[in-house]
Amino acid sequence: MTTPSTPMSTDPVLDAGQLDRINTWWRAANYLSVGQIYLLDNPLLREPLLPEHIKPRLLGHWGTTPGLNFIYAHLNRAIMQRDLDTIYVMGPGHGGPGPVAASWLEGSYTETYPDITQDAAGMRRLFRQFSFPGGIPSHVAPETPGSIHEGGELGYALSHAYGAAFDNPDLIVAAVVGDGEAETGPLAASWQSNKFVDPARDGTVLPILHLNGYKIANPTVLARISPEELDHLLRGYGHTPHYVEGDDPTQMHQDFARTLDACLDEIHNIKNRSQDGDTRRPMWPMIVLRSPKGWTGPKEVDGKKVEGSWRSHQVPFTQARENPEHRAILEAWMRSYRPEELFDETGAPIEAIATLHPAGDRRMSANPHANGGALLRDLRMPDFRDHAVAVPTPGTVTGESTRVLGGLLRDVMSANMDNFRVFAPDENNSNRLDAVLDATNRAWNAATVADDDHLAVDGRVMEILSEHTLQGWLEGYLLTGRHGFFSCYEGFIHIVDSMFNQHAKWLTTTNSIPWRRPVASLNYLLTSHVWRQDNNGFSHQDPGFIDHVVNKKPDVIRVYLPPDANTLLSVADHCLRSRQYVNVIVAGKQPQLQFLTMEQAIEHCTKGIGIWDWASSDDGLEPDVVMACAGDVPTMETLAAVMILKSHFPDLRIRVVNVVDLMRLKDQKAHPHGLSDADFDALFTTHAPVVFAYHGYPTLIHRLTYRRANHANMHVHGYQEEGTTTTPFDMCVLNELDRYHLAIDVIDRVPRLRDVSAHVRDELRTALIEHRAYIREHGEDHPEIRDWIWDSTPTDPAEPTTPGSR
Numbered sequence: 001m002t003t004p005s006t007p008m009s010t011d012p013v014l015d016a017g018q019l020d021r022i023n024t025w026w027r028a029a030n031y032l033s034v035g036q037i038y039l040l041d042n043p044l045l046r047e048p049l050l051p052e053h054i055k056p057r058l059l060g061h062w063g064t065t066p067g068l069n070f071i072y073a074h075l076n077r078a079i080m081q082r083d084l085d086t087i088y089v090m091g092p093g094h095g096g097p098g099p100v101a102a103s104w105l106e107g108s109y110t111e112t113y114p115d116i117t118q119d120a121a122g123m124r125r126l127f128r129q130f131s132f133p134g135g136i137p138s139h140v141a142p143e144t145p146g147s148i149h150e151g152g153e154l155g156y157a158l159s160h161a162y163g164a165a166f167d168n169p170d171l172i173v174a175a176v177v178g179d180g181e182a183e184t185g186p187l188a189a190s191w192q193s194n195k196f197v198d199p200a201r202d203g204t205v206l207p208i209l210h211l212n213g214y215k216i217a218n219p220t221v222l223a224r225i226s227p228e229e230l231d232h233l234l235r236g237y238g239h240t241p242h243y244v245e246g247d248d249p250t251q252m253h254q255d256f257a258r259t260l261d262a263c264l265d266e267i268h269n270i271k272n273r274s275q276d277g278d279t280r281r282p283m284w285p286m287i288v289l290r291s292p293k294g295w296t297g298p299k300e301v302d303g304k305k306v307e308g309s310w311r312s313h314q315v316p317f318t319q320a321r322e323n324p325e326h327r328a329i330l331e332a333w334m335r336s337y338r339p340e341e342l343f344d345e346t347g348a349p350i351e352a353i354a355t356l357h358p359a360g361d362r363r364m365s366a367n368p369h370a371n372g373g374a375l376l377r378d379l380r381m382p383d384f385r386d387h388a389v390a391v392p393t394p395g396t397v398t399g400e401s402t403r404v405l406g407g408l409l410r411d412v413m414s415a416n417m418d419n420f421r422v423f424a425p426d427e428n429n430s431n432r433l434d435a436v437l438d439a440t441n442r443a444w445n446a447a448t449v450a451d452d453d454h455l456a457v458d459g460r461v462m463e464i465l466s467e468h469t470l471q472g473w474l475e476g477y478l479l480t481g482r483h484g485f486f487s488c489y490e491g492f493i494h495i496v497d498s499m500f501n502q503h504a505k506w507l508t509t510t511n512s513i514p515w516r517r518p519v520a521s522l523n524y525l526l527t528s529h530v531w532r533q534d535n536n537g538f539s540h541q542d543p544g545f546i547d548h549v550v551n552k553k554p555d556v557i558r559v560y561l562p563p564d565a566n567t568l569l570s571v572a573d574h575c576l577r578s579r580q581y582v583n584v585i586v587a588g589k590q591p592q593l594q595f596l597t598m599e600q601a602i603e604h605c606t607k608g609i610g611i612w613d614w615a616s617s618d619d620g621l622e623p624d625v626v627m628a629c630a631g632d633v634p635t636m637e638t639l640a641a642v643m644i645l646k647s648h649f650p651d652l653r654i655r656v657v658n659v660v661d662l663m664r665l666k667d668q669k670a671h672p673h674g675l676s677d678a679d680f681d682a683l684f685t686t687h688a689p690v691v692f693a694y695h696g697y698p699t700l701i702h703r704l705t706y707r708r709a710n711h712a713n714m715h716v717h718g719y720q721e722e723g724t725t726t727t728p729f730d731m732c733v734l735n736e737l738d739r740y741h742l743a744i745d746v747i748d749r750v751p752r753l754r755d756v757s758a759h760v761r762d763e764l765r766t767a768l769i770e771h772r773a774y775i776r777e778h779g780e781d782h783p784e785i786r787d788w789i790w791d792s793t794p795t796d797p798a799e800p801t802t803p804g805s806r
Helices: 016-038 065-082 097-106 108-112 121-127 159-163 184-195 227-236 249-275 324-334 370-373 401-415 434-438 468-480 490-510 545-548 566-577 600-605 633-647 677-684 698-705 727-736 741-748 758-778
Strands: 085-090 171-178 202-213 241-243 285-289 397-400 420-424 462-463 481-487 522-527 555-562 580-585 591-594 609-611 626-630 654-659 688-693 712-716
Touching: 016 065, 016 097, 016 121, 016 249, 016 324, 065 097, 065 171, 065 202, 065 249, 065 285, 085 285, 085 370, 085 420, 097 108, 097 121, 097 490, 108 688, 159 171, 159 184, 159 202, 159 468, 171 184, 184 468, 202 241, 202 249, 202 490, 227 241, 227 285, 241 249, 249 285, 249 626, 397 401, 401 420, 401 566, 420 468, 468 481, 468 490, 468 522, 481 490, 490 522, 490 580, 545 555, 545 580, 545 698, 555 566, 566 580, 566 600, 591 633, 600 609, 609 677, 626 633, 626 677, 626 741, 633 654, 633 688, 633 727, 633 741, 654 677, 688 698, 688 741, 698 712, 712 741, 727 741, 727 758, 741 758
Parallel strands: 085 171, 171 202, 202 285, 241 285, 420 462, 420 481, 481 522, 522 580, 555 580, 626 654, 626 688, 688 712
Antiparallel strands: 397 591, 609 654
8 A cells, every 4th residue: 555755865865784783772672572472481493392381372463563663763763863851752652672682782671670681591581471361461561661551552642642742842663653543533633833933942742653463353444444544544633744655674674664763853853943032833744654564574474474464453362372283383483583683692792783772761671761750850849828818717618729729730731840730621710720821822733813711832731632632641741750630520530530540550569669759640630520510410419539549549549539629628638748659639729718727728638538616516425416527518518507406406406517638538457548447437427427528439438448347327418310400509409418408417417316316307408399499580699698608606596597597
């Protein structure tokens, strides 16, 4: 299939010696890759291949690997000739044998894992460990030197690559996009990333679209559309594509070397023009490499095509241990690389191979950008106390918590204009973080018109209507040693559920890899949350991301539900300073009551959970009921319910417990932040009823507390999957999180109230009926709900007042 080509000289760029060295390196990498998939022993084939030399379970992916090795060899040649600072992002990360082989050939694997020596014994261990119990995964995993991108889940190569390039002006990120990966939604969106690059300040992403024709069992779309259609598509994405295709190694080496040099020359020219003040968005070069799937592997097995076929995608044939014919094919295949010419008597790479890579940290497998914690600098943090909201008395003044946070983020941005960015899917202003725009603009390198708002090539607020792309940018930015903050509507953060999974697994794995340095935490702010999505309705109402996060290992996840602005500031400061976590903060953006002074907020957040004495009436005695709350709206409704109960039952001993750090509910043996049983029992007692108002799905609180002594008395109110376009308070009523339902539940749970509360229960039920009638008539909540504030003085129950009013 002939593709359009940019006119280019056809003169050889590699002399005979260079060509031979590159091809020799490629053969060695391919040999090592096959050996990892198949062999337990006899790594250099210095004796005939026997069944016991072959792994009993064959796992891995061969099909993409020779192409990855081919590209790696040529990048090494260019790095050495041009002294480039380059990392390699492999979208087809299931081609894990390739980068492991490259790292071993470069010596960085032995430096990282001294027992995997560069000799026959080390090669044997290298082969044996691959996809083997106690060994390493088959993907480009965290264990692989030089990797910031596992690629087990496809779709994120380009977004990770651009995240790595932002604010790294001298870095070139070679990003291989597999043609199967190119069919994913996240990858399709991430082609737009070049509209957010500042050529003067940012590094360069060189996409390499690897068309080898097949996925697991099907052809790939981009390999089967016409060459003209593919060319139009890639140019429409803002790239100038250069094509290399064929299967003859000599011709392909020359063509790829020539094409790579042309792309690097153009990148150099673009960077020079940008330094001279040219801010126009360039057409960035890219390469399309069309090579056979399973290149250099067996042509046929059992009469069926393998090379150039989907059959080479994973393990081309699986019976090499049991089937002598297959074993003979394997031995012939591996001997076709002529290992006796590649490795010396000890099993070490020959000099021609050992010297075909750059030195030190110019090696892609040893580049410090691929171990970003080594480059990480602490943020220069302003004092968050400077943004404190004045709270003369609890629950009497209002504020927009996330707008207050926006002021802190603005100051963080101002102090860290080279290693901090804010990410939001077209929602930064909607989420009330627009103060950040006082310090920087939105990144934008496409057309602008006169009334555009805060768009600039050098902007640092990253907004694109693709949560996948934002998450990928942020992950790439963090993994190469920088800091970031991601705000999103709570209901739509689920779009990146799977990406969060992969990042959390990466963090969990790297926690046990000593040479991987800790990176800055991935910080989410979930706002426009379930209890204040009354205008958008049911489609926007879902607090379940917390449940998803809590499934991960406790050493990497944290969840915070600050009830007001000062606690949000304290939590955000803590999260921005942290390392190696995923921090989830849930906070509303709408005006809401403020409860704690800054000093109280710091103390409360430090504890993570605590009794609010000013709201309680147990006076240090055994409570009749514990009223717990987690989240801003649940906190307000709990306090309103407390006021109702105090007004009708002045002698009722109520203890109010507020939870900021959700993980405090877990047992300390199950989570580092968990409370001991003694501390938990001191707060919640061992037998008093607990009425718990929670931001999300109630079952999560039961999951976190099921081992506790008082779990049987834990009664949780939260989101019940009831929602619509309605008033804010009605959302609470629909899900029985409102003050009236909470108060009724307390009455039902406290034995001594059951026989004396009939009239109060009736009033509360009446209030619910009146609420429903009022909103249907007026379209808004009753003023006594809208204007409610905290009053510690109990209302005389004889006064004819609506329950819950002041």
